[in-house]
Amino acid sequence: MGKTAKFDVLIIGAGPAGIAAAMAASEPGKCVGLVDENSAPGGQIYRALKGQIQNSISSQIKTLDDRGVIRFDGATVYDAPRPNTLSITKGGEFQTLEYEKLILAVGARELFLPFPGWTLPNVMGVGGLQALVKAGLDVKGKRIVVAGTGPLLLAVGDFLKKYGAEVLAIAEQAPIVNLLRFSTNLLSFSSKIGQGISLIGSVGTKIRPGTWVASASGTRALNSVILSNGKTTQELECDYLACAYGFVPNLELPLLLGCAVEDGFVQVDSTQQTSVQNVYCAGEPTGIGGIDLSTLEGTIAGYFANQNDCPTLVLKARDRWKLFSKKLDATFALRTELKELASPDTVVCRCEDVRMSQLVGWESSRAAKLQTRCGMGACQGRICGPATRFLLNWEHGTVRPPLIPVPLAGLETRTSAVIEQPEN
Amino acid sequence: MSEERIQLKINGLPVEVAQGTSVAAAILNSGRTSFRQSVDEESRGPVCGMGICFECRVSVNGHPHIRACMTTCEAGMEVITFG
Amino acid sequence: MGQNFDAIVVGGGIVGCACAYFLSRDLKRVLLIERGPIGGGSTAAGMGHVVVMDDSPAQFALTNYSQQLWMELYPQLNHACEPRMTGTMWVAADEEEFSHVEGKRDFYVKNGLPAEVLDTKSLEEAEPSLRKGLPGGLRIPQDSVIYPMAAAQWLLGQAQLRGCTVMLGQSVTKAKNGEATLQDGTVLSARYIVNSAGDHASSLTPEIKIEPRKGHLIITDRYPGYVNHQLVELGYLKSAHEMSQESVAFNAQPRATGQILLGSSRQFVGWNDEIDRALIAKMVKRAEEYLPSISQLSVIRTWVGFRATTSNKLPLIGFLPSDPKMLVAAGHEGLGITTSVATGMLIADLVAGRPSKIDRSPFAPTSGVAA
Numbered sequence: 002m003g004k005t006a007k008f009d010v011l012i013i014g015a016g017p018a019g020i021a022a023a024m025a026a027s028e029p030g031k032c033v034g035l036v037d038e039n040s041a042p043g044g045q046i047y048r049a050l051k052g053q054i055q056n057s058i059s060s061q062i063k064t065l066d067d068r069g070v071i072r073f074d075g076a077t078v079y080d081a082p083r084p085n086t087l088s089i090t091k092g093g094e095f096q097t098l099e100y101e102k103l104i105l106a107v108g109a110r111e112l113f114l115p116f117p118g119w120t121l122p123n124v125m126g127v128g129g130l131q132a133l134v135k136a137g138l139d140v141k142g143k144r145i146v147v148a149g150t151g152p153l154l155l156a157v158g159d160f161l162k163k164y165g166a167e168v169l170a171i172a173e174q175a176p177i178v179n180l181l182r183f184s185t186n187l188l189s190f191s192s193k194i195g196q197g198i199s200l201i202g203s204v205g206t207k208i209r210p211g212t213w214v215a216s217a218s219g220t221r222a223l224n225s226v227i228l229s230n231g232k233t234t235q236e237l238e239c240d241y242l243a244c245a246y247g248f249v250p251n252l253e254l255p256l257l258l259g260c261a262v263e264d265g266f267v268q269v270d271s272t273q274q275t276s277v278q279n280v281y282c283a284g285e286p287t288g289i290g291g292i293d294l295s296t297l298e299g300t301i302a303g304y305f306a307n308q309n310d311c312p313t314l315v316l317k318a319r320d321r322w323k324l325f326s327k328k329l330d331a332t333f334a335l336r337t338e339l340k341e342l343a344s345p346d347t348v349v350c351r352c353e354d355v356r357m358s359q360l361v362g363w364e365s366s367r368a369a370k371l372q373t374r375c376g377m378g379a380c381q382g383r384i385c386g387p388a389t390r391f392l393l394n395w396e397h398g399t400v401r402p403p404l405i406p407v408p409l410a411g412l413e414t415r416t417s418a419v420i421e422q423p424e425n
Numbered sequence: 426m427s428e429e430r431i432q433l434k435i436n437g438l439p440v441e442v443a444q445g446t447s448v449a450a451a452i453l454n455s456g457r458t459s460f461r462q463s464v465d466e467e468s469r470g471p472v473c474g475m476g477i478c479f480e481c482r483v484s485v486n487g488h489p490h491i492r493a494c495m496t497t498c499e500a501g502m503e504v505i506t507f508g
Numbered sequence: 509m510g511q512n513f514d515a516i517v518v519g520g521g522i523v524g525c526a527c528a529y530f531l532s533r534d535l536k537r538v539l540l541i542e543r544g545p546i547g548g549g550s551t552a553a554g555m556g557h558v559v560v561m562d563d564s565p566a567q568f569a570l571t572n573y574s575q576q577l578w579m580e581l582y583p584q585l586n587h588a589c590e591p592r593m594t595g596t597m598w599v600a601a602d603e604e605e606f607s608h609v610e611g612k613r614d615f616y617v618k619n620g621l622p623a624e625v626l627d628t629k630s631l632e633e634a635e636p637s638l639r640k641g642l643p644g645g646l647r648i649p650q651d652s653v654i655y656p657m658a659a660a661q662w663l664l665g666q667a668q669l670r671g672c673t674v675m676l677g678q679s680v681t682k683a684k685n686g687e688a689t690l691q692d693g694t695v696l697s698a699r700y701i702v703n704s705a706g707d708h709a710s711s712l713t714p715e716i717k718i719e720p721r722k723g724h725l726i727i728t729d730r731y732p733g734y735v736n737h738q739l740v741e742l743g744y745l746k747s748a749h750e751m752s753q754e755s756v757a758f759n760a761q762p763r764a765t766g767q768i769l770l771g772s773s774r775q776f777v778g779w780n781d782e783i784d785r786a787l788i789a790k791m792v793k794r795a796e797e798y799l800p801s802i803s804q805l806s807v808i809r810t811w812v813g814f815r816a817t818t819s820n821k822l823p824l825i826g827f828l829p830s831d832p833k834m835l836v837a838a839g840h841e842g843l844g845i846t847t848s849v850a851t852g853m854l855i856a857d858l859v860a861g862r863p864s865k866i867d868r869s870p871f872a873p874t875s876g877v878a879a
C-alpha cells in the first residue's frame with residue numbers, strides 16, 4: 002500500500018463492533034482504516050493473549066488484511082484537530098488521519114464505585130483483572146474474590162478458574178429474584194443460554210446473590226475483604242479482589258466530535274449515524290448490550306458508511322437485541338446501599354486523592370471540582386466521573402483535548418499527514 | 426508451543442517474562458504490588474487493566490507516567506516503580 | 509422593594525470576593541451575588557501568578573500594593589489555596605533582550621523590591637531545564653503563585669464570617685441607582701452596588717467598554733522540580749501590550765502539585781471558546797524554544813479563558829460618574845488574580861470615603877468609558 006492520508010471509512014475501535022464494521026465496509030477500491038489502542042485487535046472480549054490475536058477472530062482479521070483494510074494497532078485517538086481529521090499516537094509518534102466517514106466503535110469501560118480500601122493495590126476491576134491475566138499476569142493458586150454486578154462476574158470467575166486461580170466467592174449485588182427472572186429471559190435469546198449455563202456450572206457454587214463488598218483492608222496491599230448482604234458480613238482473606246459495577250460507555254471521543262448524548266449514551270438513527278453527519282457509532286457507546294448487539298450495530302454502521310443498504314434481517318436482529326439490553330439493565334440495577342459504602346475519608350478521585358468528605362456540601366458539581374480538584378488528574382475524570390454521577394448525581398464533565406494524556410509534542414501542528422502504513 | 430522469553434529490569438533487578446507480557450503483569454508477577462505513589466503518598470496499583478485509570482503509571486526507560494498495562498515488555502527495558 | 513443592603517457585589521470571581529472581603533470589614537450588610545460557582549469565570553481559567561508588573565507607573569503601583577496585601581494574607585490562607593513563593597524569572601532569549609535587564613532591575617530596586625540579574629551560568633543553575641546558553645534573566649523573588657479558585661472561595665469565606673451573605677445561582681439582569689434586579693424579577697436595594705462581573709461587566713454597565721481577550725492554557729502531569737520559578741519571557745509585556753489580533757508568549761508556571769501550567773496566548777475573537785489547535789501548537793513551539801525537553805512531558809488538558817480587557821489596559825476601579833451608588837471593579841485583563849485584593853481595598857476605601865495607599869485616579873471608570 003502507498004501512503005494514504007485519507008480514508009473512505011475510518012473505524013475507531015477494533016472490538017466486535019469495529020471488526021464487524023470493517024467487514025461490512027471493506028470492498029475493493031475502498032480505503033478503510035481500523036484503529037485500536039490495544040496492541041492487537043479484539044476489543045475487550047477477544048482481547049489478545051500476550052499480544053497474540055485470539056483464534057476466534059483470526060480469520061476475520063485475515064480477511065480484513067486481505068481486503069487491504071489498514072490497521073493501526075496500538076494507536077490511540079487523542080484529538081480531532083480539524084473537521085474530518087483525527088490525531089493518533091503510537092509509540093511516541095503522532096499522525097493525523099482524514100476520513101470521509103467515521104465509525105466510532107470505542108466500547109465501554111467498567112464502573113468502579115468507592116468503598117473503604119478500594120484504592121489498595123491488588124483491588125482491581127473484573128474485566129481489569131481479566132485483561133491483566135490475558136497480558137500475562139499469573140494467577141495460579143491465587144485466592145480471588147470476584148464482586149460487583151453483571152454477567153461478566155461469572156465469565157471472569159470461570160476464566161480465572163481456568164487459569165488456576167482459587168475463586169473464593171462471586172458477590173453479585175443484584176438480588177436473587179432479579180437473577181432468576183433474568184435467566185428465564187435468557188431462554189428467549191438462544192445464543193446466550195449455552196454461555197450462561199456453562200458458566201454457572203463452573204463457578205455456580207461460589208455465587209452469592211444480593212452480596213457486595215463492604216470494605217477491603219491490608220497494609221501495603223490487599224489482605225482481606227468484607228462481604229455484606231445487608232444483614233450479615235463475612236471476612237475473606239484473599240490475594241486479589243476483582244470488583245466492578247457494570248459498564249460505562251467511552252463517550253469522550255463522541256463528545257469531542259460533538260455527537261449528541263442523551264441519558265449517558267450516544268444518540269444514533271436507524272443507520273447508526275450520530276447527530277454529526279458522516280459520523281456513525283456502534284457498540285457499547287450507544288447502549289450496553291453485549292457482543293451480539295455490538296456486532297450487529299457494527300455491521301449496520303459499516304454498510305451505511307459504505308453507502309450500501311443493510312439487509313433487513315440484520316436491522317431486525319439489532320432491534321431484538323436492544324430489548325435484551327433493557328432486561329440486562331433492569332436485572333443488574335445498582336442497589337442504593339452502594340451509595341453509602343464510602344466513608345468520609347475514602348478517596349473518590351484517585352488521581353488527586355480527593356476524599357468523600359471534601360465532595361459534599363457544594364451547590365454544584367462544577368463548584369466541587371473547582372475547589373477540590375476532583376476529576377482534574379491524569380485519568381481526566383474517567384474513574385471518578387461515573388462514580389460521582391452515581392453517588393452524588395453530578396453531571397458529565399466537559400471534554401477537552403487531548404482525550405488522553407500525550408506528550409506535549411502531540412499538540413504541535415501536523416498540517417500534512419504523514420502516515421506510515423503497516424505492510425499488510 | 427514454547428514461549429519466547431525476554432529479559433528486562435524492574436527497579437534495577439533482572440526479570441524474565443514471556444514475550445507479549447505487559448509491563449503491569451511483569452511487575453505483579455515479580456511480587457511487587459505498588460506501582461506509584463498517590464498525591465497523599467499511598468501505594469497504588471493497576472485497576473482497569475485497559476489504559477483508563479492511570480493507576481499503573483511507572484517509569485519506563487527514564488520516562489515517567491507510562492501506563493504499565495498498555496506497555497508490552499521489551500528486552501532490556503528499564504522499569505521503575507514507586508512506593 | 510427587597511431588603512436593604514449596605515453593599516451588593518455582583519460577581520463572585522476573585523475580584524468580587526476580594527471586594528466582599530474588604531467591604532465586610534466596614535459594612536454590616538454585604539451581599540455577594542454569583543450566577544455560577546464561586547471563581548468559575550475567568551478566575552477558573554487563569555494561571556494564578558501573583559506578579560509585580562513594571563509596564564506603567566499605575567500598573568506597577570497597583571500590582572505592587574496588591575502583592576503586599578497578598579503577602580499579609582498568605583499566612584492565613586488554607587491549604588487549598590496553595591500559595592507558593594516561586595518568584596518570577598524573566599528570561600532573556602537573546603543579548604538584545606538581556607541588555608534591558610539591568611534597567612528593569614534598577615527600576616524594581618529603586619522602588620524597594622528585591623531583584624537580581626542572573627548570568628548564563630546562574631540561570632542554568634536556577635533552572636536546569638531551560639535551554640543552555642541563554643544570556644541570562646532577572647529574578648523577582650517575592651512574586652508567587654496561588655490556586656485562584658480556592659483563594660476566591662477563601663476570601664469570600666472570611667467575608668461570610670464577618671456577616672456577608674452570598675446568593676448563588678442568581679443572575680443580576682440590571683443594576684442602577686442602588687437597585688439590583690435579579691433574573692427572577694426580585695429587586696434588591698443597597699447603598700452601593702459593585703459591578704465585579706469580570707469580562708461580562710459591560711452587559712451590566714453599558715457605559716464601560718470591556719472586551720474579552722481569549723487565552724489558551726496547557727497543563728501537564730506532575731513533574732516536580734522541572735521548573736522552579738514562574739518563567740516568563742522578557743518579550744511577554746510586548747505580547748500583552750500589543751493589541752494585535754493574536755500573540756503568543758512563553759510563560760511556564762510550576763504548580764504546587766508539580767504540574768507545569770503553560771501559557772500564554774492572547775486573541776481578540778469574541779466569545780468563541782473553541783480550542784484553537786494552531787495556536788496551541790504555537791504555544792508549544794514557543795515553550796520548546798526555552799524548555800527544549802518540554803515536548804516530552806505528558807499533557808493532561810488544554811482550555812481557554814477570557815481576560816476582561818479595557819482600552820488603556822488598566823482595570824476600572826471606582827464610582828461610575830453617571831451613578832453615585834454604582835462602583836465598578838472590572839477589566840483586570842491578565843492580572844486580576846494579582847490585583848484582586850488591592851482592588852477590593854480601593855473599593856472599600858472609596859465607599860468609606862478614606863484615602864488609599866496608592867493613587868486611585870488612573871483606575872477611575874471615567875478613563876475607561878467608551879468615547
Ligand SMILES: Cc1cc2nc3c(=O)[nH]c(=O)nc-3n(C[C@H](O)[C@H](O)[C@H](O)COP(=O)(O)OP(=O)(O)OC[C@H]3O[C@@H](n4cnc5c(N)ncnc54)[C@H](O)[C@@H]3O)c2cc1C
Nearest residue numbers: 014016017018037038044045078107108128284285291292
Ligand atoms: C473490561 C471489559 C471486559 C469485558 N469482558 C467480557 C467478557 O469476558 N465476556 C463478554 O461476553 N463480554 C465482555 N465484556 C463486554 C464486551 O465488551 C461487550 O459485550 C462487547 O464486546 C463490546 O464490543 P465493542 O466492540 O462495542 O467494544 P469493545 O470490545 O470494548 O471495543 C472497543 C475498542 O475500542 C478501542 N478504543 C476505545 N477508545 C479508543 C481510542 N480513543 N483510540 C483507539 N482505540 C480506542 C478499545 O481499545 C477497544 O479495543 C467486557 C467489557 C469490558 C469493558
Ligand SMILES: Cc1cc2nc3c(=O)[nH]c(=O)nc-3n(C[C@H](O)[C@H](O)[C@H](O)COP(=O)(O)OP(=O)(O)OC[C@H]3O[C@@H](n4cnc5c(N)ncnc54)[C@H](O)[C@@H]3O)c2cc1C
Nearest residue numbers: 519521523549550551554555557680706723843844845846
Ligand atoms: C489564560 C489566562 C491567564 C491568566 N493568568 C493570570 C495570572 O497568571 N495572574 C493574574 O493575576 N491574572 C491572570 N489572569 C487574569 C485573571 O484570571 C482575571 O483577571 C481574574 O480572574 C478576573 O477576576 P474577576 O473576578 O474580575 O472575573 P471573573 O472571575 O470572570 O468573575 C466574574 C464573575 O461574575 C459572574 N457574573 C457575571 N455576570 C453576572 C451577572 N449578571 N450576575 C451574577 N453574576 C455574574 C461570573 O459568573 C463570574 O463568576 C489570567 C486570565 C486568563 C484568561
Ligand code: FES
Nearest residue numbers: 471474478479494
Ligand atoms: S491499570 Fe488502569 S491504566 Fe493501567
